[in-house]
Amino acid sequence: MSESPSTADAAAAAEPTVEAAGETARTVIDNVEQVIVGNHEAIEHLVCAMLGRGHVLLEDVPGVGKTMLARSIARSFECEFKRVQFTPDLLPTDITGVNVYNQQTGEFEFRSGPVFANVVLGDEINRAPPKTQSALLEAMEEEQVTVDGESYPVPSPFTVVATQNSVERDRTYDLPAAELDRFMVQLSLGYPDEADEADLLGRVVGDHPIEELDPVATTADLRAAREATGEVTVEAPLREYVTRLARYTREHAQLGVSPRGAIALLRGAQARAVLDGRDYAIPDDVQAEAEVVMAHRIRRSAGEGTGAELVAEALDAVAVE
Template identity: 65%
Template sequence: MKEANKDPEPTHVERPTDELADPLSIEDAADLTQRIIENIEHVIVGQHDAAEHILTTILAGGHLLLEDVPGVGKTMLARSLARSIDCSFKRVQFTPDLLPSDVTGVNIFNQKTHEFEFQPGPIFGNVVLADEINRAPPKTQAALLEAMEEEQVTIDGTTHDVPRPFTVIATQNAIEQDRTYELPVAEIDRFMKKLSLGYPNPEDESEVLRRVVGEHPIRRLDPVASASDIRRARATVSQVTVREPVREYVTRLANYTRDHGQLGVSPRGSIAVLRVAQARAILEGREYVVPDDVKLEAETVLSHRVRGTSGTMGGEEGKAVVQAALDNVPVE
C-alpha cells in the first residue's frame, strides 16, 4: 500500500539572536517602567492607569485589545508607546477586503534568482498596531493567531520567527456593529488584556486641546528605552516570586467564573493573571506578587474571557462575574 500523503513538517527559520536576556535589577526595571509611562503621558492626558496597563501587558509578554468609541485616543496610545521604545512599529489598517497574506507576508518568485523569496508582512514588528481589527473578516483576523500565541508565522511550510519583543495592540470599533465582524473566542482569549479608555473629563480634554495646538506632541516624542531594555525587563518579570497561596487564589477565581458563566476563564487566562501580576509587582518595586496585584489586574485580564448568561462575551456581564469572584473568593 502507498503511504497516505502527509503535509511536510514545517521548516523553521531561526532568529538571528535567540539568547536569553540578562535581567535588570528590580530597581532598574521599576525605573524603566516609570520612564516609559511618563513619556507616554507627554502625549496622552488623564490615562495614567491605561498607560500602566499597557506597559504591564508588554512586560508580561502579552497583547492588548482596546475597545471604545472612535476618537478617544486608542491609536494614539499605541503610537505613543511605540515611540517611547526604540523598536520597530508596524500598523495594519483592518478593512473588509484585507487578506491574510496582507498581514503575514507572502512568497514571491524572483525572476533573477529563479527562487521564491519571502516578503514579510507588517506582523513582523516589535509593536504591531492592528487598527479596527473587527472590520476585517474572521479569516483575516485569524492570521494573527499563530504569531500571538507562538511568536512565529508559518508560510508555505516554512516557519518565520517574529522579532522580540513582540506585542500586538488591537483597536476595536464598539459602535458600528452592523459593519464589523465579531472576534473569534480563540482570538479574544489570546489578548492578555482588554481596555476601554472612555471620554476624558473636562479638565483633561482642555489640556489635550492646549497640547495639540500647533505641532502634535507625538512628533516630538523621543524613545526612552530600547528593545533590549524591554527584553531584559521581561526577564526580570519572569523571576518575580509567585507563592503557592497566590497561585491557589488565582485558581479559585478562575473556577468561580466557570461556575457562574456560560464560559469561564481558560487556563491561558489564569496564566495571564499571574504574569501580569508579576509585572505589576515590578511597577511597585517588589520582587514578589501579593494578592492585591492579582485583584488590581483581574478585571482587565479576565472579564473579556467570560461569557455571561445572555451569551455575550465580556462586556458588563463579564465584568460583573469577575467582580463577584473578587468579592466572594477569599484570599487564604
C-alpha cells in the same frame, strides 16, 4: 526625563533586576503620559501587558486615542512599529507577507508583511473576515508566521495591540472566544474628563506632541524587564488565590476564565509587582489586573450582567489570606 537611550540600555541590559525593570516601566509610563492625557491606568495596564509578554485589545468608540496610545508606547521603547488597517477585503498575506519571484536570482523570496515588527497595531481588527484575523493569531501565539509552508519568526519582543470599535457593529466580524482568549488584557480608554480634554486640546495645537516624543528605553531594556518580570516570586497561596478566582467565574458564568486566563492573570500580577518595585507578587497585584485580564474572557447569559461585574463579585467573594 529624556534619559539618553544608551545609558538606559547599558544599565538594564546588564542586569535584569526588578529594580531596573521597574525603573524602565515607570520611565516609559511617564513618557507616554506626555502624549496621552488622563489615562494613567490604561497606560499602566498596557505596560504591564508588555512586561507580561501579552497582547492587548483596545475596545472603544472612535477618536479617543487608541492608535495614539499604541504609537506612543512603541516610540518610547524605540522599537519597530507597524500598523495594519483591517478592512473586509484585507487578505492574510497582506499581514504576513508573500513570496515573490525574484527575476534576477530566479527564486522566490519572502517579502515580509507588517506583522514583522516589535509592536503591531491592528486597527479595527473586527472589520476583517476571520480568515484574515487568524493570520494574526499564529503570530500572537507562536511568535512565528508560516507562509507557503515556511515558518519565519517574528522579532522579539513582539506585541500586538488591536483595536476595535464598540459602535458600528454591522458589517463586522466579532472575534471568536478562542481569539479573544489570546489577548492578555482588554482595555477601554473612555472619554477624557473636562479638564483633561481641555489640556489635550491645548497640547495638540501646533505640532502634535507625538512627533517630538523621544524613545526612553530600548528593546533590550524591554527584553530585560520581561525577564525580570518572569522572575518575580509567586508563592503557593497566591497561585491558589488566582485559581479560586478563575474557578469562581467558571461556576457563575456560561464561560468562565480559562487556565490560559489564570496564567495571564499571574503574569499581570508579576508585572504589577515589578511596577511597584517588589520581587514578589501579592493579592493586591492580582486584584489590580483582575478586571482587564478576566472580564473579556467571560460569557454570561443574557440579563446576568457583564463580565466585569462578575469579576468584581469574585474579588469580593473569594477569600484572600
